[in-house]
Amino acid sequence: MAEQAIAEVLRHYGAEYVPEGYKWAPMKCPFHDDRSASASVSTERGAFKCHACEAHGDTFSLIEWKEGTNFSGAVEILTDILGAEHPAISSRNARKPRRRVFDEEAGPIAGQHTIFSARLRRGFDAGT
Numbered sequence: 370m371a372e373q374a375i376a377e378v379l380r381h382y383g384a385e386y387v388p389e390g391y392k393w394a395p396m397k398c399p400f401h402d403d404r405s406a407s408a409s410v411s412t413e414r415g416a417f418k419c420h421a422c423e424a425h426g427d428t429f430s431l432i433e434w435k436e437g438t439n440f441s442g443a444v445e446i447l448t449d450i451l452g453a454e455h456p457a458i459s460s461r462n463a464r465k466p467r468r469r470v471f472d473e474e475a476g477p478i479a480g481q482h483t484i485f486s487a488r489l490r491r492g493f494d495a496g497t
Contacts, residue, residue, distance in 0.1 A: 374428045374451060375415045381450050382435060387412065400424045400435065 376387040379399055388394035391413040395406035398419040408419040418425040424434060432443035 373412075374447065375410070375417060375431070376412050377451055378428050378431055378447070379410065379417065382431075389413075393418075398422060398424065 376389070379387050379396075383399035384396065386396065387410060388396055389412045391411060393409040393411050396408050396410050397403040397406050398408040398421060400419060401422040401424075403421070407421040408417065408424075410417045415427050416425075417427075417431060424431065426434065428447065429440060429443040432446050433439065436442065436446055438446070
C-alpha cells in the first residue's frame with residue numbers, strides 16, 4: 370500500500386518517472402529543478418530521499434514538508450490525491466502518534482531518561 374501511495378504523491382508533485390522496487394533506485398527529484406537523478410526512492414519501503422534539496426521521508430512526511438502542514442493536514446491532502454477509499458489512508462495504516470517521554474502518572478517511560486530523573490538522582494541541591 371505504501372509503495373502505491375508514495376509513487377502517487379511523487380507523481381502528484383511532478384515526478385515524470387518513479388522507479389518501482391524494494392531497493393533504492395535513483396530518480397529526478399520533483400521538488401526542485403533537477404537535470405540529473407539526485408534523489409533515491411524505495412517504493413516498497415515507502416521512502417524517498419533527495420540528496421540535493423534534503424526532501425526526505427515517507428508519504429505523509431513528504432506532504433507535510435511540501436505543504437507546510439501537520440500530519441492531519443497531510444492525511445487530508447493524501448485523501449484528495451488518492452481518494453478516500455485507498456488503503457494507505459485508512460486509520461490502521463496511518464502513523465502512530467509519538468510516545469511521550471514522561472507520563473505524569475507513571476513517571477518516565479521504561480528506558481527513557483529525562484532531565485528531571487537525572488536531577489532527582491543527584492538531588493536538587495547537589496553542587497551548591
